[in-house]
Amino acid sequence: MRRTTVISVAVAVIALAGTAAAQSPTAAPPAPAATPAPAPAAAPPPPKPPATETTPANIRLIAGNCLVCHSESASAAGGMPILAGQDAKVIAAAFREFRDGKRHGTIMPRISKGYDDGVVDAVSAYLSKTK
Amino acid sequence: MTQFSRRRVLQGGAAIAAAGLFMPNIARGASPKVVVIGGGFGGATAARHLRLADPGIEVTLVERTKTYQTCPFSNLVLGGMKTMDQITHTYDRLPSRGIKVAHGEVVAVDADKRTVRFADGATLPYDRLLLSPGVDLRYDGLPGYSEAAAEKMPHAWKAGPQTMLLKKQLEAMPDGGTVIIVAPDNPFRCPPGPYERAAMIAHYLKNNKPKSKVLILDAKDRFSKQGLFEQAWAAEYPGMIQWIGKQDGGKAKSVDAAAMTVETEFGKEKGAVINVIPPQKAGKLALTAGVAAESGWCPVDFETFESKLIKGIHVVGDACVAAPMPKSATAATAQARVAAYAIADMLRDRKPGAPSLSNTCYSMISPDYGISITGVYNAFPDGLKEVGGGVTPMNASKDDHKLEATYAYAWYAGVTYEAFA
Numbered sequence: 001m002r003r004t005t006v007i008s009v010a011v012a013v014i015a016l017a018g019t020a021a022a023q024s025p026t027a028a029p030p031a032p033a034a035t036p037a038p039a040p041a042a043a044p045p046p047p048k049p050p051a052t053e054t055t056p057a058n059i060r061l062i063a064g065n066c067l068v069c070h071s072e073s074a075s076a077a078g079g080m081p082i083l084a085g086q087d088a089k090v091i092a093a094a095f096r097e098f099r100d101g102k103r104h105g106t107i108m109p110r111i112s113k114g115y116d117d118g119v120v121d122a123v124s125a126y127l128s129k130t131k
Numbered sequence: 132m133t134q135f136s137r138r139r140v141l142q143g144g145a146a147i148a149a150a151g152l153f154m155p156n157i158a159r160g161a162s163p164k165v166v167v168i169g170g171g172f173g174g175a176t177a178a179r180h181l182r183l184a185d186p187g188i189e190v191t192l193v194e195r196t197k198t199y200q201t202c203p204f205s206n207l208v209l210g211g212m213k214t215m216d217q218i219t220h221t222y223d224r225l226p227s228r229g230i231k232v233a234h235g236e237v238v239a240v241d242a243d244k245r246t247v248r249f250a251d252g253a254t255l256p257y258d259r260l261l262l263s264p265g266v267d268l269r270y271d272g273l274p275g276y277s278e279a280a281a282e283k284m285p286h287a288w289k290a291g292p293q294t295m296l297l298k299k300q301l302e303a304m305p306d307g308g309t310v311i312i313v314a315p316d317n318p319f320r321c322p323p324g325p326y327e328r329a330a331m332i333a334h335y336l337k338n339n340k341p342k343s344k345v346l347i348l349d350a351k352d353r354f355s356k357q358g359l360f361e362q363a364w365a366a367e368y369p370g371m372i373q374w375i376g377k378q379d380g381g382k383a384k385s386v387d388a389a390a391m392t393v394e395t396e397f398g399k400e401k402g403a404v405i406n407v408i409p410p411q412k413a414g415k416l417a418l419t420a421g422v423a424a425e426s427g428w429c430p431v432d433f434e435t436f437e438s439k440l441i442k443g444i445h446v447v448g449d450a451c452v453a454a455p456m457p458k459s460a461t462a463a464t465a466q467a468r469v470a471a472y473a474i475a476d477m478l479r480d481r482k483p484g485a486p487s488l489s490n491t492c493y494s495m496i497s498p499d500y501g502i503s504i505t506g507v508y509n510a511f512p513d514g515l516k517e518v519g520g521g522v523t524p525m526n527a528s529k530d531d532h533k534l535e536a537t538y539a540y541a542w543y544a545g546v547t548y549e550a551f552a
């Protein structure tokens with residue numbers, strides 16, 4: 001059996017192929033890299049997210065998504081910051097800094113791209129009041 | 132069980148509705164019944180949020196087993212970083228959240244009468260039904276593989292005895308042997324799972340049988356977080372893990388459990404241990420209930436996760452079609468919350484809105500090395516779309532990889548707390 005060295009080529013292509021296509025079983029595969037793959041720094045910014053509904057129900061759902069990592073149990077096991085009880089303005093400001101590339105983080109810079117200002121303020125207010 | 136009185140209420144309701152009077156979904160004053168089948172990540176989380184959404188809802192969670200071993204972190208059991216006990220959860224605390232827990236196997240759903248039937252013949256009525264049955268393995272999807280063959284070539288794609296079997300085989304194999312992982316085509320449960328498994332098996336081998344190797348024979352041309360995985364394998368386990376994609380002949384044509392071989396277009400590969408991850412489909416109950424399409428998966432509406440095939444039945448988790456969300460535990464819990472709040476609304480004749488969902492999958496490479504993929508998804512009229520997210524940057528620092536390994540533990544604690552505590 002051939003043990004090829006395709007791997008090193010694949011690394012470059014796949015790293016830049018974008019997450020949706022790489023994850024999605026049904027989405028169209030990423031376009032073949034006919035043009036040389038751009039350097040990571042030159043990767044295009046993700047499309048601007050369309051407005052998310054800020055109904056109370058949806059804000060509660062979004063907060064639920066945050067709390068998977070920001071609950072007390074998660075924090076106790078692996079040191080994620082607890083948001084409950086923090087000032088809503090502080091939460092929102094930190095969130096925007098991640099989103100705007102002004103604050104380093106392992107994952108928040110990526111997550112924060114999915115939410116616009118209206119959602120950030122509403123979710124921050126909600127989270128600050130959770131126990 | 133107040134089965135009979137409940138039936139009468141429903142019949143009464145039907146009679147009034149037939150007479151043309153306004154009638155909400157549920158008779159006023161009665162407490163609506165929601166039955167949730169499947170006590171995995173999707174089902175257990177949905178049950179919790181149904182009660183949070185509306186404590187007036189009577190919620191029954193039906194699960195065939197008394198304990199639940201999580202697939203998440205089962206690869207860490209193989210790597211020696213977790214024990215089976217540490218990934219085993221019970222349903223003991225759910226009654227204190229107002230959830231009735233019924234252990235048994237549901238074998239049929241009558242969508243007209245709105246009842247589910249257990250293997251022993253007992254029935255349970257519902258106003259709305261939520262299914263999170265997970266996946267079933269398609270033993271017909273790979274020639275030579277079968278339930279019997281899985282006793283020699285474990286899939287370990289449902290955590291539990293199969294995980295322990297694979298672990299014992301790793302412990303028994305000689306140093307210098309090859310562990311083969313046969314990976315399936317999309318869609319399947321946990322897209323990064325086979326590649327995290329390769330790392331965790333390499334972690335065990337590096338510490339115990341350093342001359343051994345891991346060979347991944349893949350039915351596809353690329354895989355989730357591929358660049359990151361290959362970078363991480365090279366950093367932590369140099370020369371130990373080899374991946375062969377479909378374009379290079381990696382797709383398994385058949386397996387032979389007696390000979391311990393995998394056949395590809397280039398011949399037969401012999402393995403000291405062979406882990407076959409076969410193709411999958413929605414759990415059998417989804418098929419018998421009639422909510423699965425020909426693809427084997429369940430199409431749903433993304434505002435409610437109600438089946439597109441049968442009204443009154445919602446499907447979340449691995450069983451539903453929710454691309455571009457992956458089939459993951461985090462995704463299942465996000466979908467469960469959407470379905471729970473939508474069901475609460477629908478039972479009270481309120482209209483649910485367009486939700487926002489999210490997913491995160493951490494993959495553990497070694498105790499000091501984690502990577503992740505995350506996504507935020509909004510429901511649009513034409514489907515779910517990713518509006519934010521991404522994978523760990525390729526140039527992430529050593530410190531950040533170490534932090535991600537720690538955060539993976541936090542995620543696990545959070546997601547299991549939400550479902551089982």
Ligand SMILES: Cc1cc2nc3c(=O)[nH]c(=O)nc-3n(C[C@H](O)[C@H](O)[C@H](O)COP(=O)(O)OP(=O)(O)OC[C@H]3O[C@@H](n4cnc5c(N)ncnc54)[C@H](O)[C@@H]3O)c2cc1C
Nearest residue numbers: 169171172173195202203237265321448449458459460461
């Ligand atoms: C090796 C591996 C690693 C993984 N790692 C991760 C990870 O790190 N992060 C992540 O997010 N995801 C991970 N996953 C994916 C995750 O396990 C699944 O996506 C998740 O379990 C899906 O939840 P579910 O509710 O759809 O199904 P399940 O969790 O499988 O739950 C289904 C439940 O329904 C019950 N059931 C089914 N039919 C019936 C019936 N007829 N009657 C009664 N009970 C029934 C079953 O017993 C089961 O308990 C991993 C998967 C694997 C295989």
